[in-house]
Amino acid sequence: MNKDLNKVRNIGISAHIDSGKTTLTERILFYTDRIHAIHEVRGKDGVGATMDSMELEKERGITIQSAATYCNWKGIDINIIDTPGHVDFTVEVERALRVLDGAVLILCSVGGVQSQSITVDRQMTRYNVPRIAFINKCDRTGANPARVAQQLRDKLNLNAVMIQLPIGLESDLEGMVDLVTMKAIYFDGDQGEEIRIEDIPANMQDEADEKREEMLDAVSMFSDELMEAMLEEEEITEELVNEAIRNGTLALELAPVMIGSAYKNKGVQPLLDAVEKYLPSPTDVENIALDLDNDEKEIAVSNDVNDPLVALAFKLEDGRYGQLTYVRTYQGELKKGEFIVNCRTGKKVKVGRLVRMHSNEMEEIDHAGSGDIIALFGVDCASGDTFCHSSINWSMSSMHVPTPVISLAIAPVDNKSQANMSKALNRFSKEDPTFKTFVDHETSETIISGMGELHLEVYIERMKREYQADVEVGVPRVAYRETITQKADFNYTHKKQTGGSGQFGRVGGYMEPLEDEEYEFVDDIVGGSIPREFIGACDKGFKMSLEKGVLTGAPITGVRCVVNDGASHSVDSSDMAFQQAAKGAFREGYKKAKPVIMEPIMKVAVEGPSEFQGAIMGSLNQRRGVIVGTFEEGNYTVVEAEMPLSEMFGYSTTLRSLTQGKAEFTMEFATYKQVPKSISEELIKEYEDSRKND
Template sequence: MNHYNKLKLRDYSAPNVAEAKENLLLKPTELNRLTNLRNIGISAHIDSGKTTLTERILYYTGRIDDIHEVRGKDNVGAKMDSMELEKEKGITIQSAATFTRWQDKAINIIDTPGHVDFTIEVERALRVLDGAILVLCSVGGVQSQTITVDRQMKRYSVPRLCFINKMDRAGSNPWRIIDQVRKKLKLNCAAVQIPIGAEIDFKGVVDLVEMQAYYNSGPKGEIVEKQPLPSELLEFAREKRTELITTLAEVDDFIADLFLEDIEPTNQQLKDAIRRQTLSRNFVPAFMGSAYHNKAVQSLLDGVIDYLPAPHEVENLALDIDKNEEKVKLSPSSESEFVGLAFKLEEGRYGQLTYIRVYQGTLKRGNWLHNIRTGKRVKVPRLVRMHSNEMEDVESVGSGEICALFGVDCASGDTFTDGSLNYTMTTMFVPSPVISLSIQPKGRESANFSKALSRFQREDPTFKVHVDSESKQTIISGMGELHLEIYLERMKREYNVETITGKPEVAFRETVRNRTAYNYTHKKQSGGSGQYAKIVGYIESVEKEELEEEETSATDSTQNNIFENSTVGMNVPSNYVPAIEKGFYESCEKGFLSGHPVTNVRFVLEDGLSHQVDSSELAFKLAAQYAFREAFSKAAPVILEPIMSVSVSAPSEYQGTAVALLNKRKGVIVDSEVVDDYVEVQAEVPLNEMFGFSTDLRSITQGKGEFSMVYLKHLPCNPQDQMKLVQEYQKKREKETKAKK
C-alpha cells in the first residue's frame, strides 16, 4: 500500500513539463475553449460505414433532425454526401466538413472517401486534424485501403480510435479484427468494450473501464440505457479488462508499476492511462457497434471526448522562411499572430470556397491576410462554418478551429499569416497519377471545357491536365478509372460539356539498370560565335534505400531523379552547372524508349571543358541532354509498369475462379484466407492488366465478388511487353514525322 501512495504522488497527467507550462500561459477562458474542442476525421476502407456513422453522430448530437441512408433510398441521402453523384453511386467522393456538440464539447468532423481513387481527400483532411476514427468492418477487417489510411495517419502523427462497425453482420468477429490491427498495422490495440450478443443478436456493449452495460432503445437508438453488467458476461469482461490493462502496461509506466505490484487500477486511472497513451500514439483503443442499426454510437462519441486530443495537446510546427526554414512550434493561443493553412478548395455557388485550419491567432471577417507562396495580400470578405453543403456565417474563428472563406484566390496547401510572420506550413503528401486519358469535347469546343478542367485541377492536386506537345491532344491524368470517370460525369452535369475520350493509358516509367559513363562534346559553328560545351561523368540507377519512401512517390517523374555535381576546379564554370542540371531534368520528362518519364536515375557531373567565347548556358544545357540520351541507351534501359495491390473478396465457392482470373491477368497471389464462407485473396497485378477487371469479376461470381486496389510500386515490364511498347512509340513518332512533312 505504501508503494501505491508513492505512485499517486507522481505526475503522469501532463504529456510533458514544457506543454504543462505552455498551457499555464493561456488565459482560463482560452484554455477552457481549447479543452472543449475536438477536430476529428472518419476514415476507412470503402463500404466500412464511415458516412453512415457520421449520419448517426450528427443525429444523436442534434445537428440533423432525421437519419437518411447513404444511397438515398428515400430520395434524400446522407447529409454528408451532398453531391448528386455521391447519392447515386452510394460512395463518398469529396470529403465534407461539419461541426456539432456533444457533452458541451465542440466537435469539427470531416467525413472522408474510402475509395483509393479519392485518397487525396483523406490525405489533406488528416493533414489538418488532431485525431481520427479508423472504422473497420467486423467481417472484412483490415483491407487494402485500411492499410493506406493507416499509413496516412502515421505520416501526420494522428492519434486514433478504432471503431469495429457492423457488429450485427453474419460472421462478425471483433477479436479477429483486433488481431489483424496488431499484426497488419503494427498497432498496440486492445478493446475497451465487449459486445453483448453476436451477429443478429447484437444488443449493446459492455464498457471495460466502468464495467457497465450500455443498450440503445427508441425508434432510432436515441435512448442510451446504462445497466449492470450481465452475469453471464462477467468472467469474459474481467478477462478482457485484464488484457486491456496488460496491453497498457507495456507502454505506460504508471499502469506497469501497478501491474507489477498486482494492484488493480481505479476506473479513472485506467481512463487517464488510455488517454495518455492514445495521445502519445502508443495505444489504440477499440470500440465496437453497429452504425446502421443505431447501436453504441454514443459510446464512441464519449470515447472521442475522453481519449482524442484537444488542439492545444498536439504539437504543430511551421517553417520560418527567414531562418532557413527552421522549425517553429506554433502557439495554440488566439491572441498570437495569425497562421492558417488552406487545405481544400471547392467551387461554391458564390465562387471559390477555401477551407482553412487556424493553427495560431484569430481569423476575423474583414481581416487582411498574407499569402506566403504568392506574396499577395487578400481581404476576407466572408467567413463561414461548414455543415456539409450548408454554411453558417461567423464573425471570427479562434485557433484550433476549421472554417471556410469566400473570395480568396489561392491554391490547395497555401499558408496564410497576418503579415507579421514569414512562416509556411509543411506541405501535404500528394501521390502522382497512375492513369491517363485523352479527352476532347463532343462538337465545338466551348469555354466551359477549359473552365471545368481548370477548376478540377485547382480543387484536386491528383487530377492533372496537359496538352501533348506532339499530338496536341488534351490529356487528363488521375488515380484510377473511377477518378477520371467521376470528373467526366461532373463536366457533363455541372458544365454541360459532353466529351470523347481515348483509350486509358497507364503511367509507365523508364529507368536504367547499369552504370554508364558519358564524355560528350557539343560543338556548333555557323559564323560568328558558336556553341561549345564538354561534360564528363556517368549515370546510374538510384537505389530504393536512398529514396525516402514515405515522402516521395515512385510514380513521380522528376522527384526520384538526382543531379550530383562532383566537379573539382573551374573546368566547368559554376554558373553553367544549373544549365546542365536543367538539361538533365528536362530530358527526364520524356524517355527515349516509350516517351514516358524517366525515374530513379542519378546524373553525376565529374568534369568538363568550356570555351571563353563559344560557351553558354544553352550550349551546356544541350550538351547535358545529348550526353544523357547517349548514356541512357547504353545503360540497359528498362520500362517500368505500375503494380497494384489488389484485394478480391468473394464467396468461398468462387475461390478457384477468382485466383484463375488474377493469374490470367499476370497477377502474383500474395495471400489467400477463407473467413466465414468468404475468401479474401491478396495479389499484386500490373495496372495495365486491370482494365475491365470489375466486369469479369462480377460475371464469374454472379455479381457477389468485390475488389479494391491500391498503387504499390513500379517494376520492370516483361521483355515482350517492353518490345511492344517500344515498337508502338516508334510507329507513333514515324506517323507524326510524316504528318509534319
C-alpha cells in the same frame, strides 16, 4: 473569443469502403441536433445522407470528398471530417488526417480489418493520429466483434482493448455493456435517441466481470494510480479507468474498441462520449511548423489565440458562391476583415467571409480561434498552403504526395465544353495534388493523370455534372518512363556557320545511370573549354532532352550527365548553340547507354473466400503478376502480388465474375520496374507507328 480548447475535438472518420462511415456521421449529426431527420445513404427517400454533398456521391452511394462538419455534443465542439474509403482517393484521406487530432476507425463486424483499413491505419500512424476503433454493423449476420478486435491486434498491431460488450448479436443486438461503468446501455425511441441505462443482464454478469478484468489489466499500464488501486484492492473509480484509457490512447499505445450499429441507431451516443473522453483536444497534440525565415527550423505551434496566426488550407471546394477553402488554425485567431499572408506566394489576402461548415449548409461567423476547422470564402490559394500573420513566416510541414501513375487524353466535344473543361481542370488540380493536367505538345491533346482508373473517372464525371463539360475520353495510358542501364560517352559538335551569324558549340562527357534520383548535372570542365556562362545552357539542353525519350516518348529519369570537355567560338557560341549541342550530345549518348522502358508496378491485395484462392492466383498470374504471398485465416484469404499497372485495366470486372462478386482488391503504387523485352518491343513499335501516322 477565448474558447476553452479542452472542449474542442477535431476528429476524422475513416475506414474501408462500405463500412458505414457516412451512416455513422449522419447519426452523429442527428443526435447532436445538427440535422432533424435521418436520410439513408441509399435510402428510398432519395434525399441521400447529408454528408454526401456531391450529387455523384449520392448516386453512387460512396463518399468522395471529405466534407467538414461541425457539431456540439454535451458542450464539446466536435469538427468531423468525413473521409473517403477507396484507395484511389488516399490523398484526400491523408490530407484530412494531417489536420486531425484524433480519429475513429470504423470496421465492419463481418468484414473485419480489410486492406483499406490497413492502408488508412498506416496513414494514421504516419501522422500520429490517436484512434478509437468502432466495430459497426453488429446487427449483420455473421457479426463477430471479438474476432475483429483480434484482427486489430494481429493485422494492425494495435493494442486493441474492448471497452464494451455486445448484448445479443446479429438481429438480436439490443445494446451493450459498458465495461468502464459496468452498466448495460439500451437505445429506445424510433431513432435510438432515448438512452436507457440498466444493470447488466444476469446471464452476462460473469462474462462482463471477466472482460472487465482483462480490460483493466491492459489499461492499468497507462496509469500508476490505477495500477496502485488494483494492487491495493481499493475501489476502482470510473475516472481512474477513463484517465488510463485516455493516456494510453494519446500515447498511441492503446486503441479502445467500441461496438454498435449506426444503421440500427445503437452505440452512437457512447461513441460520442468516448470521443470526448479519450481523443485529444488541440492542446494535447504537438504540431510542428517550419520557420521559412530560419532555414526551415522546426517549431511547435503554440495553440494560443494571442500568438500570431498560423493556419493550414487543407481542402478547396468550388461551391455555389465561389471558392471555399477549408482551413485549420493552429495558433492565433482568424478574424473577418483582417489581412493574412499566404506563405507560399507571399501574397497578402483579406479574410472576407468566414463560415463554419455543416456539410453543404453553412453558418456565418466573425472569428475562429486556434484549433478550429472553418472555411474561408474568396481566398485564392492551393491546397496545402499555410496562412500566417504578417509578422511570421511559417509553413506547416509538407504533405506526402505520390506521383500519378495513369493518364488519359480528353477532348471537349464542343466550344462551350472547352471553356468549362479548362475551368474544371484548373479547379481540380488546385484541389487535389495527385491530379495533374497538361497539354501534350506533339499531339495537342489535353492529358489528365492521377492515381488510378476510378480516380480519373470521378473527375470526368464531375466535369460533366458540375461544369457541364462534356468530354471524349481516350484509352487510359500508363505513365511509362525511360532510363539508361550503362555508362556512355558523348562528344557532339553543333555547328551552323554558313553565312550570317553562326552557331557553334561542342559538348563532351558521359552519362551514367543514377539510382533513386531523376537527374543530376555535373560540371567537370577544367581550363574553360566551355566558358562558364554556357554551362547553364548545357544543363538546360539536357533537361529538355529528358522530357521525351526516344523509345516511346516517355520521360527519362535516372540519368547523371557529366560534362568534362568541349569547345566554343568567340563569336558564334551562344546559349542557344550550347543548348542544341547538349541536346545532340544527349541523343548521341542515350542510344549507346542501352535505354530501357520502365513501368509502374502496383502492390495489389485481393481478398476473398478461400475457395477462390486458386482462381485469384490464376488471374493474377495471367496478368504478368508476381505473387508475393498468400495469407489464410479460416475461410478467408488474401493474395498479395506485384502487378504491372498496364495489366490491371478491367481487373475488377474479371475478379467479380471469377468469384461471384465475393472478392475485392485494392492497389497502390509500389515502384517502377523494367518492362520485359517482348512488351518493350511492342511499345516501341506502337510508338513508331503512331509517329508515322502523324
